[in-house]
Amino acid sequence: MSVPPSPRHAYFDAYDAKGQKLLPQPFNFTVYSGGREALELLKTEFNVGTLTEGNPSQTVDIVGLSALRDNVPLPVLAVSNNDQHVTIGTPQPLSSESLEEYSRSASTPATxxxxxxxxxxxxxxxxxxxxxxxxxGGRTMDVGAFDREVYVSGGPGVTLKKPLRAHIQGTVAGVIQLEGATKIDFGSYDSSVAHKKEARLWTEKKDIDIDVVADQTQPNFLKVTLGKATAEAGRTYWPLTVQIPAKEGRSSPWEGIIYLRTKGPNPTNIRIQVSGHGR
Incomplete structure (x- = not known):
C-alpha cells in the first residue's frame, strides 16, 4: 500500500543547571514526511534504437524499488495488447550494493x-x-517507429494508486526506406489552403511491390498516393505524395502515420511518421 504524508510531533524544552525551566513553554515542532508508494520505477522511458535483420532484438532492465519494504513482493508485469514481440524475463532481486547506489543517485544533495x-x-x-x-510468432514488427508499454503492478499485499508504466521506444528497419529522412514533416502551415509534400521510397530487394493502406493511415484527412515504381542504380523507387486539403489539421500540432504494406505472401507492414501544425 502507499503511505500518505503524515505529521510527526516533537517538543523541545530547556533547563538551567538547577533544573529550572528557562522557557515559558516548550517549542513544538511538527515534521511532515512525504508519502511514497510501496513500489516505484527507477526509469520509465527506454529507447532501444533500430532493430534490423542483423540486430533483431534489444533488452532493457526495468528496475522496481521500494523504500518501504525490506522484502517487497515480486511485482506483476504485463505487456500492452499481449504483444508477442515484447517478452519479460526472470526478475532478479537487487543486491545491497545496487540498492545503496540507487539510493545515492535518487537522493537530492544539499544546497x-x-x-x-x-x-x-x-x-x-x-x-x-x-x-x-x-x-x-512468425510475424515481423511493423517497419517504422514503435512505442510499447509495459504495465507494472504491485505483488501480493502491495496496492498502488495506479499501475506503473514503462515505455519502450525504437525503430524497426525494413526493406523499404524513406529516402533522406525518417519522417514527413509539414511543419507549421496555413490551413486555409491545401498543402503537398513529395518524397520517395526505395528498396534494394528485387521483385517487391507495395500499396497504401488508406483505412489505417492517420489522420484520416491525409490524401496519400503512391506512384509507379522505377528502377535506378540497382534500387527500386516509388514516388510518394502526401496532401492536406484546405481547412484540415487546424489545431494543436498533430502526429500521424502513413501505412503501407508489401504485396504477396507474408506481407510486411510499413509505418511512416508524418506531422504538422495547421494554423
Missing part, C-alpha cells in the same frame, strides 16, 4: 545553505529484463 530533502533509502527491489524482438 550551499545546507538545506536538502531527507535522503532516500531503498530497502529492496528487482531488476527485470524486458526484450523487444523484431520477429515473433
Amino acid at each position: 550551499p545553505s545546507g538545506q536538502a530533502p531527507p535522503p532516500i533509502y531503498y530497502r529492496s527491489g528487482y531488476r527485470i529484463p524486458v526484450t523487444v524482438s523484431r520477429e515473433a
Whole structure:
C-alpha cells in the first residue's frame, strides 16, 4: 500500500543547571514526511534504437524499488495488447550494493545553505529484463517507429494508486526506406489552403511491390498516393505524395502515420511518421 504524508510531533524544552525551566513553554515542532508508494520505477522511458535483420532484438532492465519494504513482493508485469514481440524475463532481486547506489543517485544533495530533502533509502527491489524482438510468432514488427508499454503492478499485499508504466521506444528497419529522412514533416502551415509534400521510397530487394493502406493511415484527412515504381542504380523507387486539403489539421500540432504494406505472401507492414501544425 502507499503511505500518505503524515505529521510527526516533537517538543523541545530547556533547563538551567538547577533544573529550572528557562522557557515559558516548550517549542513544538511538527515534521511532515512525504508519502511514497510501496513500489516505484527507477526509469520509465527506454529507447532501444533500430532493430534490423542483423540486430533483431534489444533488452532493457526495468528496475522496481521500494523504500518501504525490506522484502517487497515480486511485482506483476504485463505487456500492452499481449504483444508477442515484447517478452519479460526472470526478475532478479537487487543486491545491497545496487540498492545503496540507487539510493545515492535518487537522493537530492544539499544546497550551499545546507538545506536538502531527507535522503532516500531503498530497502529492496528487482531488476527485470524486458526484450523487444523484431520477429515473433512468425510475424515481423511493423517497419517504422514503435512505442510499447509495459504495465507494472504491485505483488501480493502491495496496492498502488495506479499501475506503473514503462515505455519502450525504437525503430524497426525494413526493406523499404524513406529516402533522406525518417519522417514527413509539414511543419507549421496555413490551413486555409491545401498543402503537398513529395518524397520517395526505395528498396534494394528485387521483385517487391507495395500499396497504401488508406483505412489505417492517420489522420484520416491525409490524401496519400503512391506512384509507379522505377528502377535506378540497382534500387527500386516509388514516388510518394502526401496532401492536406484546405481547412484540415487546424489545431494543436498533430502526429500521424502513413501505412503501407508489401504485396504477396507474408506481407510486411510499413509505418511512416508524418506531422504538422495547421494554423
